[in-house]
Amino acid sequence: MKSISAATGVAIDARSAGRVVDAKMPAGQPDNPVLLNSLGIKAMEAGDFAAAQVLLARAVAADPRAIPLWMNLAKAQRGGGDSEGERESLLSALKIDQTDFMALIRLAELHQRLGEDAQASARWSAALALAAHMPSRSAELEAVLANARGFVDHHMQRFADIIETQLAGARTAIDGRAKRRFDACLDRALGRRAIYHNVCDGLHYPFLPADEFFDRGHFPWLETLEAHTPDIRAEAETLLHGAGHGFTPYVEQAPGTPANKWTGLDRSADWSAYYLWKYGERMQGCRTCPATATALDLLPLADFPGRAPTAFFSVLAPHTRIPPHTGVSNTRAIGHLPLLVPPGCGFRVGGEVREWREGEAFVFDDTIEHEAWNDSDTPRVILIFDVWNPYLDPTERDLVRAFYDAADASGFNPDAGG
Numbered sequence: 001m002k003s004i005s006a007a008t009g010v011a012i013d014a015r016s017a018g019r020v021v022d023a024k025m026p027a028g029q030p031d032n033p034v035l036l037n038s039l040g041i042k043a044m045e046a047g048d049f050a051a052a053q054v055l056l057a058r059a060v061a062a063d064p065r066a067i068p069l070w071m072n073l074a075k076a077q078r079g080g081g082d083s084e085g086e087r088e089s090l091l092s093a094l095k096i097d098q099t100d101f102m103a104l105i106r107l108a109e110l111h112q113r114l115g116e117d118a119q120a121s122a123r124w125s126a127a128l129a130l131a132a133h134m135p136s137r138s139a140e141l142e143a144v145l146a147n148a149r150g151f152v153d154h155h156m157q158r159f160a161d162i163i164e165t166q167l168a169g170a171r172t173a174i175d176g177r178a179k180r181r182f183d184a185c186l187d188r189a190l191g192r193r194a195i196y197h198n199v200c201d202g203l204h205y206p207f208l209p210a211d212e213f214f215d216r217g218h219f220p221w222l223e224t225l226e227a228h229t230p231d232i233r234a235e236a237e238t239l240l241h242g243a244g245h246g247f248t249p250y251v252e253q254a255p256g257t258p259a260n261k262w263t264g265l266d267r268s269a270d271w272s273a274y275y276l277w278k279y280g281e282r283m284q285g286c287r288t289c290p291a292t293a294t295a296l297d298l299l300p301l302a303d304f305p306g307r308a309p310t311a312f313f314s315v316l317a318p319h320t321r322i323p324p325h326t327g328v329s330n331t332r333a334i335g336h337l338p339l340l341v342p343p344g345c346g347f348r349v350g351g352e353v354r355e356w357r358e359g360e361a362f363v364f365d366d367t368i369e370h371e372a373w374n375d376s377d378t379p380r381v382i383l384i385f386d387v388w389n390p391y392l393d394p395t396e397r398d399l400v401r402a403f404y405d406a407a408d409a410s411g412f413n414p415d416a417g418g
Contacts (some may be wrong), residue, residue, distance in 0.1 A: 032064040040072060049080035060092075066094045067100055086110055101130050112151065120153040124148040133300050160190045162248065177215045184351065198367040201327040202415030205400070208391045212350040213331060214363045218390035223348050224298055224362045225337060229359040231291035233339040236313050236381050239274055239289070242280030246285065247272040247315060255388060261323040270317040277302060277311040277385075280304060285312075292383065302332045302386040307415065311385035316345075321373040324348075327366035328415050330389055337383040339359040344375035363387060 036059035041053035056073035063069060074089035093103040104127040111120035115410070131137065131145055144298035163186065171179065186213060187193040198210050214237060216222055239246060250273045251265040265271050276285035280303065286293035301309035316322065327334070336347075347354050349370040364370065374380040388397055407414050 004093075023333065031058050031062040033059040033069060036062065036162050037069055037072060039075060042323040044072075044076055044079060051075050052076035053080055053082070053085070061090075062213040064092075067096050067103065070096075071102060071106070078106075078110075080182060083110065083114060093274075099130060101127065103378065104130065108148065108367060117155050117158075119150050124152050128152070160192075162268060163190065170351070176411075177217070180215075184332070187351070193351035196368045198330045198365065199326040199369065200329055200367045201326065203331060203400070203403070204250070204329065204367075205331045205392065205396075208330055208389055210330075210368060211365055212352050212368050213354070214365070216362070219335075219363055221299055225295055225335075226296035226359055226361055228291065229337065229339070230336065232289075232383060233358075235289040235292050236274075236339050236383070240379065240381070241311065246288070247274045247313075249273075250314065251329060261325070265320075265322070270320040272315045272317075274313040274314075275310070277301070277309045279310060279385055280306050280308055296385060299335075299385065302388045303401070304332070305401060306408060307404065308332060308386040310385070313339075314382050314384045316372060316374040316380040318374060318377050318379065322371055324369050326369055330365060331390050331392060331397075332366075332386050333363045334366045335361060335363045335383075335385045335387055338385060338387075340381040342374070342376035342378045342380060345373065345380045346375075347372045356380070363390075365389070 010262075012082065016305070020225045029055070036055050040052045040055035040059060043049070043055060049095040053073065056069065057077050060066070060069045060073055070089050071359065074086045074093070077083075077085040079087060087107070090103050090107040090110065094098055095108070104123055108120050108123035108127055111117075111123060128145060128148055128351060131141070155409060167186070172181070176180065184193065184195075188195055196210065197211065198204065198208075244342060247269070249265070249267045249269060251262050252272045253260075253262060253266045257266075274285055275283045277283060286296075296309075296311050301311070338358050338360065341356040341358050345356055347356060347370070348367045349364045349366075392400070
């Protein structure tokens with residue numbers, strides 16, 4: 001160690017005299033990466049990037065698993081204008097640890113300097129993903145990350161413009177389900193939306209498409225239901241004008257339930273329901289609202305023993321939000337018939353947001369994350385009802401019914417999570 005200390009002393013003396021010297025290891029001893037790294041840093045500080053590269057190259061050869069040595073070599077190569085050398089050094093660091101934050105940042109900066117926008121965007125995106133999990137970030141790093149976000153957004157917008165221009169003719173030639181599905185694919189590719197999957201608290205039927213809003217073609221009876229909208233709306237309005245008699249809070253948690261996302265709506269009239277069917281039982285509401293009951297009787301409602309159908313008028317009070325959530329089982333689907341929809345209401349299922357339009361029904365998969373809001377000054381009212389998932393054939397529906405029958409007979413509740 002005495003000879004290494006002596007070599008370090010020589011390097012320090014040389015630096016103070018304005019000179020840079022090579023590191024000479026004592027005869028018979030291997031290169032010492034710590035000393036070589038120290039000398040390389042001092043060479044960079046003196047502006048001698050060529051000497052720094054030689055020293056740091058020897059350091060990484062002596063300890064090729066040390067990421068800091070590769071990072072210092074990359075810095076020396078950057079200072080000396082050796083972009084390809086810098087690239088190789090940074091890639092070598094990432095081969096040791098693909099999540100090394102500074103290596104990602106330096107490589108993103110290199111790609112950006114060289115005009116390699118696609119590669120820069122990918123590396124900046126990786127760095128931003130890592131930064132999101134950092135408990136604290138300096139003001140200097142925040143500035144770097146802000147520039148990174150701006151660069152990624154700008155690059156993705158340029159890419160989107162190119163893609164949309166190139167595909168404009170092809171997209172014009174299609175409509176309906178094909179266009180909606182392709183647009184979702186395109187938005188995912190352009191980073192404009194996420195792809196959501198089924199999250200079932202209860203029975204999860206595998207291999208069914210995770211379709212946020214089902215295509216109307218699956219439900220030829222929707223037009224029949226929509227034709228009854230005036231009579232159904234009139235009955236809902238009569239209930240509302242009767243001081244809300246018969247409406248109950250939709251969210252009713254068991255006493256002692258810990259605070260959660262539903263706490264604000266627990267036993268609250270801000271989201272209330274008037275039931276016509278509830279868990280497969282025909283309610284008093286069918287007698288109070290005969291026109292609505294007649295319309296529902298025309299529909300192929302889901303019929304799970306003791307669980308479905310459920311059908312009710314759903315009232316969302318002014319300035320109320322239903323938090324993002326998922327349903328119980330993807331064997332069923334949920335229909336909405338909008339009845340009273342003031343401006344400022346909205347509904348999101350997965351990555352798609354829709355406005356309710358009075359008299360226009362739709363069906364969605366409630367085991368995909370969804371939320372609703374009413375930002376207006378008046379109540380929003382819709383009719384909600386259960387139908388079968390359209391991708392289940394009649395044989396599968398019979399098997400699901402038999403499963404629930406057997407489960408109930410055994411005392412096992414497969415939907416206990418809901």
